[in-house]
Amino acid sequence: MSSKEPAVAGIPGLSLRPYAGEADLPEIVRIQNAEWEADGRSYRETVEELAAWYRTPSAQFDAARDLTIAEVDGQMVGHVKRDWVDTQDGLREHRTGGAVDPAWRRRGIGTALLRDSERRSAALAAQQPTDRPLVLGCFTDDRNAGAIALATREGYQQARWFFDMERPGLDRELPEIPPLPDGIEVRPVDESQHVAIWNADTEAFRDHWGGFDASDEAFQRYRESPDFDTSLWVVAWEGDEVAAGVVNTIYRAENESLGLRRGWLDSVFTRRAWRRRGIASALIARSLHALAMRGVEVAALGVDADNPSGALRLYEAFGFAVTERGSAWRKPLEGVPS
Secondary structure (H helix, E strand, O other): OOOOEEOOOOOOOEEEEEOOOHHHHHHHHHHHHHHHHHOOOOOOOOHHHHHHHHOOOOOOOOHHHHEEEEEEOOEEEEEEEEEEEEOOOOOEEEEEEEEEOHHHOOOOHHHHHHHHHHHHHHHHHHHOOOOOOEEEEEEEEOOOHHHHHHHHHOOOEEEEEEEEEEEOOOOOOOOOOOOOOOOOEEOOOOHHHHHHHHHHHHHHHHHOOOOOOOOHHHHHHHHOOOOOOHHHOEEEEEOOEEEEEEEEEOOHHHHHHHOOOEEEEEEEEEOHHHOOOOHHHHHHHHHHHHHHHOOOOEEEEEEEOOOOOOHHHHHHHOOOEEEEEEEEEEEEOOOOOO
16 A cells, blocks of 8 residues: 555545554544544543554554555544454454544545455455455444444445443442362463463354454464453363463553443353353352452453353343443455455
């Protein structure tokens, strides 16, 4: 991509350019947080978080290749990120996600970014032959009516639904902690175990819909994030094998910005050989106690609404209730030489 490329005709002064490095991060963060605020979403991100994610390229995401900035007369007004995954249902999905400054909505900037990303995804797919069918994917929050309208207009169809759930009252009432099955124990996490836990987590989620970047580079990004704190993790072992775990995180800057005392159960996983034995319930209960000990009042997590393991019912049994809804969308990726 050249340093400046004209975008969609009819938007005076609009141009697209590649990511220029960490100097772009403050405006990227400002726009994303402004979009969440405009839509009433209780998320916020920081420059430090994005810097950790963007500084380490992988085959599936390289900021220099896969991040595009929209400007009007030199002012950043939007951005879009692309990555790709091999999915559980046998596809290669090239995903797009981004944000437009709320002050610049309804002017065609999102359309320009999405169409440009589709072209770039097709070009990248042509360089990476695979036997898997190719699709384009995106995600919308139910509160972002413009994003839903754009996905629908551009031919995407809803493929899956996801919920955020919260369990308030950790400062008032906590669940009893169920016993673990014989031979299973929870141990404090030390640095030598990080890779084994990461590998167990990614293995467990290979059974779930969609896909993710499980590369060493992706783990490095995660480990370098400012809120990476393994003292909050609750991991069950059988001998030298990781059986299950809950990766808990407190996003301190987000909490400060929103006036919250919230902790996230970022990943709740059980490897296949240890499922249906009550281990997940025991670890979730322990996680709620661990978060409460850090002053957290509300626990949150994300869940696939159609999760075949019954995770939604399990979380409801612990007092979690749906607070946010979103959808994954797909359409065929066309224009790639066979």
